[in-house]
Amino acid sequence: MPEIAYLGPPGTFTEQATRLLTADFDAELVPCETVPVALAAVRSGEVLAAGVPVENSVEGSVPATLDALTEDDPLIAVKEVVIPVQFDVFAQPGMTLGEVGTVASHPHALAQVRGWLAEALPKADVRAVSSTAAAAAAVADGEYDAAISAPVAGEHYSSLQRLATGIADVRDAVTRFLLVRRPGTLPEPTGADRTSICAVIGDEVGTLSDMLAELSLRGINLSRIESRPVKDHFGHYRFYLDFDGHVADARIGEAMAALQRRCDSVRFLGSYPKADRKPASVRPGSSEQAFRNAAEWLAAVRAGRLA
Numbered sequence: 001m002p003e004i005a006y007l008g009p010p011g012t013f014t015e016q017a018t019r020l021l022t023a024d025f026d027a028e029l030v031p032c033e034t035v036p037v038a039l040a041a042v043r044s045g046e047v048l049a050a051g052v053p054v055e056n057s058v059e060g061s062v063p064a065t066l067d068a069l070t071e072d073d074p075l076i077a078v079k080e081v082v083i084p085v086q087f088d089v090f091a092q093p094g095m096t097l098g099e100v101g102t103v104a105s106h107p108h109a110l111a112q113v114r115g116w117l118a119e120a121l122p123k124a125d126v127r128a129v130s131s132t133a134a135a136a137a138a139v140a141d142g143e144y145d146a147a148i149s150a151p152v153a154g155e156h157y158s159s160l161q162r163l164a165t166g167i168a169d170v171r172d173a174v175t176r177f178l179l180v181r182r183p184g185t186l187p188e189p190t191g192a193d194r195t196s197i198c199a200v201i202g203d204e205v206g207t208l209s210d211m212l213a214e215l216s217l218r219g220i221n222l223s224r225i226e227s228r229p230v231k232d233h234f235g236h237y238r239f240y241l242d243f244d245g246h247v248a249d250a251r252i253g254e255a256m257a258a259l260q261r262r263c264d265s266v267r268f269l270g271s272y273p274k275a276d277r278k279p280a281s282v283r284p285g286s287s288e289q290a291f292r293n294a295a296e297w298l299a300a301v302r303a304g305r306l307a
């Protein structure tokens with residue numbers, strides 16, 4: 001049975017997402033302490049793939065994932081899922097909110113309950129740990145007084161009591177997760193796909209706008225752009241781009257080839273079906289047929305077949 005790594009321990013949001021990402025095959029889920037550890041297990045071949053959090057509707061992208069995707073051998077995303085995230089508070093039995101002196105969670109979770117913490121636990125010492133379930137496990141071990149975790153953590157750490165539920169500052173928050181594996185055959189285009197790339201561009205006038213123009217000229221919808229520093233080169237950045245379409249689509253292929261010419265480097269991070277299954281809107285001049293017609297026309301011109 002293929003092994004699939006995820007940000008553990010059991011009871012994380014990433015475990016729930018990874019179960020959905022692997023719902024169509026038999027998989028054994030392997031908890032890892034961090035996202036880089038999970039991705040290293042994919043790179044070394046220890047596991048087939050990993051489920052990782054990539055972006056949250058409130059707190060933005062997960063920097064550890066973006067960095068770990070690009071700072072070593074290439075990996076590609078083959079599937080995405082978006083799940084709602086709600087948070088509960090867990091503590092040892094008998095403890096009241098007023099007695100909580102230390103509260104732990106994943107940094108992304110802490111950022112999404114800032115308002116609640118300020119109101120309900122204004123004096124508590126807030127500790128960032130590797131995941132929401134790691135926080136619950138640490139509370140069960142007596143390291144902290146309270147954990148902010150996924151509601152499902154209550155099933156895994158059953159010695160704990162739930163002190164509060166639904167504490168997120170923004171209701172309806174969602175997080176996007178990717179299933180990532182070593183490069184190989186790509187998922188088939190579905191007409192409702194997303195492509196992710198990471199591009200490094202020079203510190204010169206117009207390079208970013210030229211890069212974006214390659215997409216807009218071909219009617220490609222950019223759904224996310226994010227920059228992260230190239231760590232050993234102050235002032236240089238990697239740009240992470242998500243756009244609608246599959247690398248097998250003519251307009252996407254042409255845009256990627258243009259980016260490869262213009263940018264210092266481009267890393268392909270995958271083409272995979274969008275979680276919302278919304279088909280890409282394609283302008284008439286950018287359709288597959290339009291590209292085929294144009295290629296045939298050009299071939300004819302070059303062969304001297306036109307009057």
Ligand SMILES: O=C(O)C(=O)Cc1ccccc1
Binds near residue numbers: 132150
């Ligand atoms: O710690 C977890 O449970 C995770 O899966 C990471 C995370 C944290 C907060 C929101 C979404 C994902």
